[in-house]
Amino acid sequence: MTDGTASGRDAGAEWRPEGRIAPAPLNHWPPRPGAVFRWCFGFPGYLWPTNAFWLAVTLVIWTWLTPELAAMQSLEFWWVALLLGRNLGLALLLYGGLHLYLYGFARQGDALRFTLKPFAIDSGRFRFRHQVRDNMFHSLVYGVPVFTGYEVLTYWGFANGILGYAGAEAGPLLFWGWCVALLVLTPIVHSVHFYFAHRLLHTRALYRTVHILHHHNVEVGPWSGLAMHPVEHILYFSTVVVQWLVALHPVNALFQIQLAIFNAATAHTGFEKIKLGAHLAIDGGSYFHYLHHKYFECNYGGSLAALDKLFGTFHDGSDEAQVAMRCRLRAIREA
Numbered sequence: 001m002t003d004g005t006a007s008g009r010d011a012g013a014e015w016r017p018e019g020r021i022a023p024a025p026l027n028h029w030p031p032r033p034g035a036v037f038r039w040c041f042g043f044p045g046y047l048w049p050t051n052a053f054w055l056a057v058t059l060v061i062w063t064w065l066t067p068e069l070a071a072m073q074s075l076e077f078w079w080v081a082l083l084l085g086r087n088l089g090l091a092l093l094l095y096g097g098l099h100l101y102l103y104g105f106a107r108q109g110d111a112l113r114f115t116l117k118p119f120a121i122d123s124g125r126f127r128f129r130h131q132v133r134d135n136m137f138h139s140l141v142y143g144v145p146v147f148t149g150y151e152v153l154t155y156w157g158f159a160n161g162i163l164g165y166a167g168a169e170a171g172p173l174l175f176w177g178w179c180v181a182l183l184v185l186t187p188i189v190h191s192v193h194f195y196f197a198h199r200l201l202h203t204r205a206l207y208r209t210v211h212i213l214h215h216h217n218v219e220v221g222p223w224s225g226l227a228m229h230p231v232e233h234i235l236y237f238s239t240v241v242v243q244w245l246v247a248l249h250p251v252n253a254l255f256q257i258q259l260a261i262f263n264a265a266t267a268h269t270g271f272e273k274i275k276l277g278a279h280l281a282i283d284g285g286s287y288f289h290y291l292h293h294k295y296f297e298c299n300y301g302g303s304l305a306a307l308d309k310l311f312g313t314f315h316d317g318s319d320e321a322q323v324a325m326r327c328r329l330r331a332i333r334e335a
Contacts, residue, residue: 013116017272020316021288023306046304050282051187054262058255061090066155069250073159075152084148091144091226095265098222099132102269112272114290117219125216135223138213143226146233147257150240154253157244164248175248182243182252188305190259193239195301195308201232202300217268220293225264236260267302291315298325 009015024046025035040046065086067079101107103119110116119131126134157163170178201211210229217224228236239260243253266274266282267289273281292299298315301307308314312328315321 009116015110015112015114016317017287020318020321021286021303022316023309023314024304026304027306027309044282046187047184050266051259054259055183055255058251058258061086061258062251062254066254069155069159072152072155075156080148080152083151084145087144087148087151088140091140091261094261095136095139095222095225098265098269098274102271102274103221108271108275111275114270114272114287115219119219119221131217131219132221132223135217135221135227138228139223139226142230143228143233146230147237147261150237151254151257154240154244154250154257158250158253163244163253164250170248179247179249179252182247183255186252186255186259189242189256190239190263191302191305192307193242194236194263195305197235197238198300201235202297206231215293215296218293220268220270220290222265222269225266225268226261236264287317288315291317295325297329 025032025039026046028035038045041048043049067082072079120126121131122129123131125131127137128134154163200206207215210231213229214224214227214232217227226233237257237260240253240256243256247253267286270290272287273283275281286303288299288303292315295315298313298321299308300313306314315325
């Protein structure tokens with residue numbers, strides 16, 4: 001892999017990883033158990049460090065930054081406002097922190113950055129004619145209240161026995177075993193839901209009225225992750241509805257929401273990886289999703305669940321994939 005310096009860039013000053021994008025080993029056929037095991041438990045891998053870290057953050061939020069479940073049986077202003085204020089602070093810390101680290105302080109320079117094009121200023125595509133301010137507005141004014149609303153409904157439902165009702169009848173082993181299994185499966189639930197919700201947003205009616213706002217961001221940064229129309233926020237965070245149907249504990253639903261928040265930030269950093277010191281780096285805005293913002297009609301999901309490959313919308317970053325995408329779109333237009 002190149003280091004993202006000028007010598008590793010093409011004539012348009014763009015950088016891309018060496019080799020082709022490949023789906024996660026979980027999708028290989030015939031199955032390769034050894035590769036799946038290393039992918040799950042290796043470092044970095046499926047569980048470590050990113051998903052485990054964000055689960056730890058979720059547990060901290062649940063334990064120390066969330067009111068007691070019994071106090072949320074009735075919808076009262078104090079605890080709803082408390083959750084909204086807490087979520088605004090966490091969003092500023094996550095999205096704002098990543099933006100400052102990568103762009104404000106430029107702590108890793110241009111290493112592993114896909115494009116050197118700056119964020120748009122004085123552009124009519126954006127509110128305030130400024131891309132970052134526009135992205136912050138949509139994230140904080142619309143995005144945070146929407147996912148807070150889902151969180152409020154989650155706690156209220158669990159507190160009143162509307163959700164998680166089967167937990168009272170399950171034995172401890174079944175209860176906690178199912179909760180842990182759902183925690184492990186949460187990233188896959190997010191990936192599958194995101195693919196189908198994203199395909200829906202690319203239908204003609206929803207793209208022109210809703211999703212186009214997000215695609216004004218061609219050069220992306222952390223704040224681009226939740227720069228969406230409120231209808232898209234509602235659809236994107238509806239991933240938690242899966243947990244409403246199957247979860248026995250509110251932490252499962254909270255983790256689903258938190259993972260959606262986290263993935264929106266990291267998938268749009270504009271960097272392949274975020275360097276944390278000389279020897280540690282976590283996945284940033286993968287080249288897979290960067291290609292979606294660049295070309296629009298490919299890579300709707302993620303490499304975790306290979307639905308793009310299954311439905312013929314996969315772009316692995318190669319010239320051959322580029323030709324195949326153009327042929328597919330031409331066939332659609334001529335049909």
